Amino acid sequence: MVKFTLNGEPQELNVPSANPLLWVLRESLELTGTKFGCGIGQCGACMVLVNGQPTRSCQMPISAAEGSEVITIEGLSEKGAHSVQEAWVEEQVPQCGYCQSGQIVSAVALLAANPNPTDEDIDGAMSSNICRCGTYPAIRRAIHRAAGIQRQLASTDDGARGEE
């Protein structure tokens, strides 16, 4: 029995402890937004947040998720309203779309750690995600845009707080 929090909801599951988190998400929990691309930690299609850290779910046995907080693409927001998802729509990033859950999760993690990433920061953080459709230029634009949206949100928040 493994217990963890998934997208804010507590989970208790009885699955073989060595099963990768990826397949538990996709098959046992029917959250198919997280994708299988390589199974060996090379492509990032399976990226999720575990305690806020970008994590390749194909490489994480479910037993290692015990007690942790897991967030998948489905848990980022209601209806795609996360600033990164918004930026992704504004920049029209996805092509086939298969890699994009992983790309978005990696970008969310990057911006949480570094609200104002340079191109080099983006190179560093995003090079663990492959996009076979070559959406890299669009991803780069979208991350800068998302950083802008988040800055704007932060300044309105500050402004609002200032008025209180």
Place this chain on the structure above:
Amino acid sequence: MKDQHGDPIEGRDIGKNLSRRSFVKIGVLAGAGLTLGVSYRVIKGPEAPPTDAVFSPSAFLRIDVDGSITVMVAKSEMGQGVATALPQLVAEELHVPLSQVSFAFAPAHPAYGTAMGGMQLTGGSTSIRDSWFPLCEAGAKARWMLREAAAQRWGLAPDQVQMNEGKALHPDGSKLTYAQLASAAALLDIPKDVPLKGPSEFRVIGTPAPRLDVPAKTTGEAIFGMDAGPSNTRVAVVARSPVFGGVLRAFDSTGALEVQGVDEVVELESGIAVVADGYVAAKEGRDLLTIEWADGEWSTLDDTEISDLLKEAADEDGATVRKEGDIDSVLTSDREQIRAAYTLPYLAHATMEPMNCTAWVRNGQCTVWAPTQFQNAPGLVGGGARQVAAKAAGVSADNTVVHTTFLGGGFGRRAEQDFVREAAELAGKVDGPVKVIWTREDDMQHDFYRPASYHDFSAVLGVDGMPEAWCHRIASQSILQRMVPSWVPDFATNWAGTSDPTSTEGAQDQPYHIPNVRVTYSKVDLPVPVGFWRSVGHTQNAFVVESFIDELADLAGQDPYEYRRELLSEHPRHRAVLDTVAEASEWASPVPGGRARGIAVAESFGSFVAEVAEISIQDGQLHVHKVWCAIDCGMVVNPAIVRAQMESGIVYGLTAALYGRINIQGGRVVQSNFHDYQMLRMRDAPDIEVILLPSQEAPGGVGEPGTPPIAPAVTNAVFALTGQRIRELPIQIV
């Protein structure tokens, strides 16, 4: 992939002319306000999607009781944007904003067959060319009927009614929505001829409308093949012969069946399937099978043998696919000959979503959920997914339904039927729905590879430095030789089998003005499965032609851009993209220190693309900093999608140029996953600037044409920087 579906040479030309001719009718006649008389088929099949719609005057369009407008997209969405561009065509003529339109993937059905043998197929960058007329017409006829219905309701003449933004407008200002008119419109006869808009009237076509599939692709909601099927679907992983042509001799499933979750082990035509309650158990079980394969005659095949065979074949006389002037006397004269040989490797498609297919056979019915590029081909022997699945499952095609999902990449790989056949065969042998999932290793080692090829060039320059003779001998496996018999056996019989336009495209039609030309093709028979890989023959031929012309420019002591330009005086569209990209990249001005630029141009799939790459080399490492790309693809439906496709095609071609190689050892593929078959990543992705040339020409393709020029643009830049001429891909800097 390609759109040759018949005689490999004739079919190609017919295809080109058909789409061009029908477009000319749209552009010219519709622009002049004339009407068109091309009929379309109304869907009548048992699973016809529009049957429960209030109003569905065409297989491509339905309007429901709530007024929702759905375009049935009969092309596969694999990233290239058809699920947006095709609805744009309908929205244009229906006089609705695209935001009011949604899409659904069409079922496999003859109503969606193209002029090419009735195939329902996405390939050869043909989607816009195939769809422009029928989808515009579908929208126009529906709008005509809705207007008629409004006119009758109001007692007006139809031309007193204006149609705008999804509403009919009365001269007095009152309005009726399409939802209010749909049921009345449905009672009217479908008109034979309706006028279509001319380009000057377009409001939706030509705009960078947001993609309809993007929201679902940012929330994880988009359903790919991997995600499809009923919730009780079991998973199978299949063991296939690692050696080309190997056959199963014996196997022991004891170990596999001991794995918790494994239900059964089933022998298939293609191998042995382990069926389990999920992927992990199925894969573990598959890996625990003990199998004895009879490897057959190819178990020692390796790269050396293959390259020797290719080289030998190029040395022999191949089939002449182009001959102009008196090449023999120029080449046998005692004038100096310039010789060069180029080699290219096999390449895997490596779609981001590994192959998979879900099938369920029950009560003589087969249901398939497939990320397929090729749904239907009732007239062809091999058939499309529907016919292939039916046969493998042992049911009739009439009782087989194919649901097309989103495709996690296609690039030609998903026009094959192996993954569909296998799933349907398995579903026919087990109870309940089953999904065959290919591991990344399965996908990479059981692909249909871009053929390896060898190219031998000889040329003679005139006193002005311009080429006077050009001889290009090509040797490779033939894709059509493998495919055509499964399509149309008659063509295979009638076809001499010595040439293959998918191997020579881009070489036999290279555009440079040279008085004496010969291009030959030597077909090499090898067991490596070969198939259509994004831009097909152009991937190899643009590289070698654009490299060798660069060599000639250098020997002539001329600028590579000016040299090409001079030789393209009769090809204004080639010249225009070259000029545009030269200007954008400031070709004539000095390059920043330590960097160099290379240029290349290619026509493919009806579009013209020129690219300039700016590179540097540090510590033996090649860096591509920037790529400029100019495209003339004729009339554009969605410029944002065209730009995205150029970026995509460039990254795809650059990945191949920098890393792409499938090695063969012991009759099997060496590479297995992304650690040894590398992909371009963010840190290596260049800045890309795309320029679209305004054009009123017939639309060309955009899914593939961005790919061919990038490899030579980069290798020509390497030469400019270091003097090293790259004659083999992937690039190795010495």
